[in-house]
Amino acid sequence: xxxxxxxxxxxxxxxxxxxxxxxxxxxxxxxxxxxxxxxxxxxxxxxxxxxxxxxxxxxxxxxxxxxxxxxxxxxxxxxxxxxxxxxxxxxxxxxxxxxxxxxxxxxxxxxxxxxxxxxxxxxxxxxxxxxxxxxxxxxxxxxxxxxxxxxxxxxxxxxxxxxxxxxxxxxxxxxxxxxxxxxxxxxxxxxxxxxxxxxxxxxxxxxxxxxxxxxxxxxxxxxxxxxxxxxxxxxxxxxxxxxxxxxxxxxxxxxxxxxxxxxxxxxxxxxxxxxxxxxxxxxxxxxxxxxxxxxxxxxxxxxxxxxxxxxxxxxxxxxxxxxxxxxxxxxxxxxxxxxxxxxxxxxxxxxxxxxxxxxxxxxxxxxxxxxxxxxxxxxxxxxxxxxxxxxxxxxx
Numbered sequence: 001x002x003x004x005x006x007x008x009x010x011x012x013x014x015x016x017x018x019x020x021x022x023x024x025x026x027x028x029x030x031x032x033x034x035x036x037x038x039x040x041x042x043x044x045x046x047x048x049x050x051x052x053x054x055x056x057x058x059x060x061x062x063x064x065x066x067x068x069x070x071x072x073x074x075x076x077x078x079x080x081x082x083x084x085x086x087x088x089x090x091x092x093x094x095x096x097x098x099x100x101x102x103x104x105x106x107x108x109x110x111x112x113x114x115x116x117x118x119x120x121x122x123x124x125x126x127x128x129x130x131x132x133x134x135x136x137x138x139x140x141x142x143x144x145x146x147x148x149x150x151x152x153x154x155x156x157x158x159x160x161x162x163x164x165x166x167x168x169x170x171x172x173x174x175x176x177x178x179x180x181x182x183x184x185x186x187x188x189x190x191x192x193x194x195x196x197x198x199x200x201x202x203x204x205x206x207x208x209x210x211x212x213x214x215x216x217x218x219x220x221x222x223x224x225x226x227x228x229x230x231x232x233x234x235x236x237x238x239x240x241x242x243x244x245x246x247x248x249x250x251x252x253x254x255x256x257x258x259x260x261x262x263x264x265x266x267x268x269x270x271x272x273x274x275x276x277x278x279x280x281x282x283x284x285x286x287x288x289x290x291x292x293x294x295x296x297x298x299x300x301x302x303x304x305x306x307x308x309x310x311x312x313x314x315x316x317x318x319x320x321x322x323x324x325x326x327x328x329x330x331x332x333x334x335x336x337x338x339x340x341x342x343x344x345x346x347x348x349x350x351x352x353x354x355x356x357x358x359x360x361x362x363x364x365x366x367x368x369x370x371x372x373x374x375x376x377x378x379x380x381x382x383x384x385x386x387x388x389x390x391x392x393x394x395x396x
Contacts, residue, residue: 008201010162010170017167017258023283028059031283032068043068046078054374055359056083063283065351072355080357080364084348091344094370096321103322103343104164106206107134116318118311119337121208121330125149126163128204140207143192149207150177157210159224162203167346168254170203173210173223185253211339214303214331219294223248225255226328227267227308230345231316232366233323238316240309241363243267244353245274245302257352263288264353265297272305274298278353285352308336315341323370 023031029047033040050057050067062068067078103109110120125138127146133139140146150158158174165171176183183189190199211224225247232239246255246264257264257280266276274297277288291297302308312327315338319325326345330337350358359367364374 008170008203009172009199010165010203011201013169013171017169025059028063028283032063035066036068036070038068038070050078050081053079054086055079055081056086057081058083058085060283061348064280064285065355066284077357080359081351082347082357082359084346087344087347090367090372091324093372094324094367095343096323099319099321100343103319103325103341106161106163106165106340107137109319109341112318113315113338113341116314118315118318119335121159121211121337121339123206123208124153124158125207126204127160127200127207128163129202130204143196146182146196147177147179147192150174150182151179153209159208159210160205161208163206164204167258168256170199170205171254172199173253186251211330211332211337214333216300216303217247217331220291220297221247221255222250223253223255224330224339226330226339227302228345228349229308229312229327229329230350231312231325231327232363233316233320233325234366238313239362239366240269240312241360242350242354242358243269244349246349257349263291264349266350266354267302269309272302272308274300274302276353276355278355280352285355287355302331304331304335311336311338324367 029040029043032038032043036043046068047057047059047062050062051059057067061081061083065081067073067081101108102112107123107126110123114120123137125140126134127140128134129141138149140149160172160174161168162170172187173185174182175185181189181191182195184199187199213221213225217225225245228244228246229240230242232241243266244264245267246257247262248255248259249261249263252259252262255262257278261279263277263279265274265278267273268275277290277298279286279288289298308329308331312329315327316325319341322343324344326342327338328340328342330339347358359374368374
């Protein structure tokens with residue numbers, strides 16, 4: 001009898017992320033037409049124009065951002081939206097690609113940031129089956145070693161995340177443990193052997209002491225919230241065009257917006273004041289007047305905001321060759337802690353949270369100065385200056 005390999009926690013999370021109700025293109029066009037009161041023909045033509053541009057908006061994004069709504073968007077405003085699908089080609093063109101691993105490998109990034117005077121979470125062990133050495137960090141390669149580490153540390157305040165994962169796939173929080181079993185939030189008790197085999201399934205993880213939110217955030221988040229600062233490293237400064245705080249709700253182990261019930265808020269970059277509150281709702285984004293359980297989130301000013309901005313700029317300058325980057329920063333009682341620094345930044349979250357396109361004149365100008373050509377249509381050969389770059393064409 002053939003034995004199937006276990007499906008890792010990260011793969012299960014990915015399946016949830018990419019699952020949900022799927023509509024055909026014609027069904028999505030009909031949905032947008034019904035919501036807007038416009039004809040299906042108008043919707044179809046409008047979507048095709050956006051999809052064929054180098055911004056490459058897909059139909060799910062067209063629905064999620066409500067681009068069919070003429071009361072919210074004219075053609076100029078629609079043209080400021082950009083698909084998450086083109087994030088990677090833009091990141092690779094703008095950034096020095098040899099630096100990608102230094103950010104995406106969370107252990108390496110944390111080591112560099114810490115050495116540079118940036119506060120990062122404490123990593124107490126790395127779960128890894130490879131031959132790699134992690135200087136100064138205990139390495140766990142067996143269920144028995146994991147048991148010994150957890151029992152030595154105590155079972156509270158431990159968090160696990162993939163060493164090179166994205167959007168919190170596979171993340172876990174340890175709630176309790178004994179000599180034979182580990183209990184994680186949202187999971188049934190598992191033996192250490194089963195946890196290694198069925199949850200981790202060979203993926204490398206960082207095991208960290210859990211951070212706690214600042215008390216001002218406690219009424220609004222069931223777990224650690226983080227602020228995404230989108231950074232554009234220019235010759236004269238580090239420019240952050242938008243900031244978003246993501247907040248877990250209910251039993252969710254992480255704050256990413258794809259997890260059902262979680263919320264995200266646009267934050268005024270200068271002041272730290274909450275400007276929007278959003279939640280995903282099927283094919284739509286719902287804009288909420290306030291937190292739906294505890295009022296007071298809308299309009300509040302986040303604590304330690306000036307310190308957070310200073311720490312964000314320091315982290316960004318340490319990774320200066322990654323000119324298009326982002327940080328995820330927790331706000332604890334003692335101050336900001338950089339949880340991760342990312343090579344690039346997905347385009348979905350800032351547009352989901354703000355309801356605006358990311359490509360305002362300043363952001364577009366930054367990308368164009370770094371070789372991105374937004375003119376023309378995808379798949380067409382364009383006339384451009386020597387050294388120019390088309391997202392979907394060839395380097396000249």
